[in-house]
Amino acid sequence: MAKPKTPLLSFGARGSIANTLTFQKRGSLTIARRKPIPTDPKTNLQLAQRQVYRDAVDAWNALTPEEKEAYRGICPGLTPYQCYMKTALAPAPPPPPPEEQTEEQTQNNAESSIHSAAQHRAGQRLTIPNRKVTKLAFLIRRGGSPTGNITYEIRRVSDDSLIVSKVWGDAGALPTINTWVEVTFDTPPTINEEVRICFYYPGGNASNCIFFRYQNTNVKAGEYLTLWLSPSWIAYSTLDDAYRYKYYEV
Secondary structure, eight states, rough: OOOOOTTTTTTTEEEEEEEEEEEEEEETEEEEEEEEOOOOOOHHHHHHHHHHHHHHHHHHHTOOHHHTTTTTTTTTTOOOHHHHHHTSSSSOOOOOOOEEEEEEEEOEEEEEEEOOSSEEEEEEEEEEEEEEEEEEEEEEEESSSOSSSSEHHHEEEOOOOEEEEEEEEEEGGSSSSEEEEEEOOOOEEEEEEEEEEEEEEEBBTBBBBBEEEESSSSSSOOOEEEEEEEEEEEEEEEOOEEEEEEEEOO
């Protein structure tokens, strides 16, 4: 049982009696109060951390004297044991970010255009196998002085519903030479089905339009160029659009 460090009835009594009474000095006063007993809720996190500590101690005890001595001087001011425990109990580094990957068809030897008097959408019909799509690009340029927004889209083949879209900007801002023009989706969707990736431009005319590049041979099996001319899509099974999309594996 703990004892007060000075006489109990003196003005300077300090210390604890058993686990019930504690004397403390507060300014010129000596105060007696119930001794606080820390609670131990034993949460899952606490229990897990204690197990980590026990495992680290067991691992230290399993080291040979030579292995223990190797920690001497590694951590300035700490003993080999303290250095080992500091290292063993350090928070694990966060996992590296997932690697963004690319799917593409870059071969191209021909071009066509979209504008208000012709097809309004151009792209590729393909299957995206359980990927989170982050970016989409097409090899395009402007002809003349088109105006109005260009919108990139991914649409389901099953019912033509829109999965995701992003406005790139005004067609007049496109370069006049073929360029990979890319958008980054604000909320990347996870896709696991057959889709059409495309860009949409309902403005302009034959003199003020958007040109896109494609390959006039079949490059990628199971994929092909697709165009939308109201009221339906047109398929070109022997052609492939030039496209690039980036994604994360799911």
